[in-house]
Amino acid sequence: MGTSVTACLGSLGRMPELPEVESVRRQLVPELTGRRIVDAWYDAHPHARLTEVALAVGHRIVEVRRRGKFLLLPLDDGPVSPARPLELVLHLGMTGSLSIGPTSTATGDPDAGLTHVRVRYDLDDGRTLRFRDPRRFGRASVVDADDYAATVPTLATLGPEPLTEAFDPEAFAAALARTSAPVKARLLDQRLVAGVGNIYADEALWRAGIHPASRRVGRTRAVALHRHLVTILEAAVEREGTTFRDYQMVNGASGRYADFLDAYGQAERPCRRCGTTMARTTVAGRGTTFCPSCQRH
DNA sequence: CCTGGTGCCTGGGTGC
DNA sequence: TGCACCCAGGCACCAG
Numbered sequence: 001m002g003t004s005v006t007a008c009l010g011s012l013g014r015m016p017e018l019p020e021v022e023s024v025r026r027q028l029v030p031e032l033t034g035r036r037i038v039d040a041w042y043d044a045h046p047h048a049r050l051t052e053v054a055l056a057v058g059h060r061i062v063e064v065r066r067r068g069k070f071l072l073l074p075l076d077d078g079p080v081s082p083a084r085p086l087e088l089v090l091h092l093g094m095t096g097s098l099s100i101g102p103t104s105t106a107t108g109d110p111d112a113g114l115t116h117v118r119v120r121y122d123l124d125d126g127r128t129l130r131f132r133d134p135r136r137f138g139r140a141s142v143v144d145a146d147d148y149a150a151t152v153p154t155l156a157t158l159g160p161e162p163l164t165e166a167f168d169p170e171a172f173a174a175a176l177a178r179t180s181a182p183v184k185a186r187l188l189d190q191r192l193v194a195g196v197g198n199i200y201a202d203e204a205l206w207r208a209g210i211h212p213a214s215r216r217v218g219r220t221r222a223v224a225l226h227r228h229l230v231t232i233l234e235a236a237v238e239r240e241g242t243t244f245r246d247y248q249m250v251n252g253a254s255g256r257y258a259d260f261l262d263a264y265g266q267a268e269r270p271c272r273r274c275g276t277t278m279a280r281t282t283v284a285g286r287g288t289t290f291c292p293s294c295q296r297h
Numbered sequence: 298c299c300t301g302g303t304g305c306c307t308g309g310g311t312g313c
Numbered sequence: 314t315g316c317a318c319c320c321a322g323g324c325a326c327c328a329g
Binding site: 047049093094095116133134135136137179180181185284285 | 299300301302303305306307308
């Protein structure tokens with residue numbers, strides 16, 4: 001029961017996109033599945049995106065799922081069976097991370113030496129799940145399962161999971177054809193496809209040879225972009241296991257992961273495809289790196 | 298409906 | 314060494 005080591009299951013300095021969140025999910029499954037939440041505490045900061053956190057108390061975590069960048073923890077009926085099943089929704093934002101470690105009674109320190117803890121859940125195995133979030137961009141909410149429209153808007157309109165058959169190339173191409181916004185803005189807005197953030201948007205657009213600010217992406221290029229998105233996300237999910245362990249900051253990414261990046265963080269370096277100096281601009285309000293030569297509008 | 302712009306938040310980096 | 318400034322960005326929200 002319990003452990004003296006606090007396992008960190010977070011982003012460790014990189015913004016968590018689908019592969020990072022999937023990695024966290026896989027680490028959480030053996031720790032949290034079947035555990036009952038016996039007590040809760042949360043940060044009362046007025047801008048904290050923490051709602052109904054305490055409703056989880058008394059309920060067991062049935063499983064640990066993921067949709068896009070959201071972690072979804074369905075809860076069992078608990079002591080008082082609610083009209084609808086409850087679900088704990090977690091989003092790591094930019095800087096969020098989760099850890100499982102000793103309870104406050106074991107250490108005398110509620111946060112076990114950790115900084116910026118926003119939520120604590122004491123578990124029935126004598127350990128505590130802690131949600132850390134220095135910049136408060138993440139969220140934690142207990143909501144009615146599968147009824148997100150009023151509670152988690154982005155989740156309510158979330159697009160298909162890119163690593164499932166629900167992510168269809170023809171539907172993706174058709175959706176892109178229907179928009180006039182920059183293609184990168186559409187990749188980031190979570191409705192066309194779930195889980196893509198700034199890093200993988202830049203990477204996929206580079207691979208597909210598409211300018212991030214392009215407002216016209218025809219069927220052929222859209223299908224290529226779809227294929228590259230899947231390939232890149234699959235590769236990133238595979239690499240996550242090692243990325244968390246030997247974490248080192250290099251251009252905002254871990255040591256091993258940095259070698260994998262062709263666009264993100266590569267400004268002023270030669271394009272790995274054509275040698276042109278990579279450029280940096282702003283698209284959809286986000287820092288964007290691209291090759292001005294081989295990524296076309 | 299769609300689109301683009303702004304604010305939230307704070308650690309870390311830069312420039313003087 | 315100290316200090317002011319500014320950037321990173323996922324998502325919510327708002328105006329047009």
